[in-house]
Amino acid sequence: MPTLPWTAPNPATPGTSAIVMASRFEVRSLSDVPRFFARSMTVWRQLRRSPGALGGSLIARPLRRTFYTLSAWESREALDAFAAAEPHRSVMRGLRGTMRESTFTFWQTPVEQLPISWADAHGRLDAQRAAGGVDGDAAGTS
DSSP states (O other): OOOOOEESSOOOOOOOEEEEEEEEEEEHHHHHGGHHHHHHHHHHHHTTOOOOOEEEEEEEEGGGGEEEEEEEOOHHHHHHHHHHHHHHHHHHHHHHHGGGEEEEEEEEEEEEGGOOOOOHHHHHHHHHHTSSSOOOOOOOOO
């Protein structure tokens, strides 16, 4: 499947910073891929109508059982509200049993640097995986 291109549902305020989140999800088996992909599309639609969402993209590599997300938010509060809202909350809970590995990383960047490149996001995810998984410091450097 091709990459879902960067979509910017809300305009960014010039001169501000965005909180960026990149994630990598690997499901346990190929039989989990269709379910994960279908649920990902539900969350993708949610992102496109979420307050504070400045942009997002998705890569699905079904034969590798791997999915990547990249999103930018006007604030950590907007990102947290998205994650706590339906359908995201229920989708993530429902998929936990299918997950082999998940990696998340967060950083801040000037909104003028949006959209974030996938090369940058992959580099940060690779570094985070080498460090052990989740980077909870949303105030990291850009």
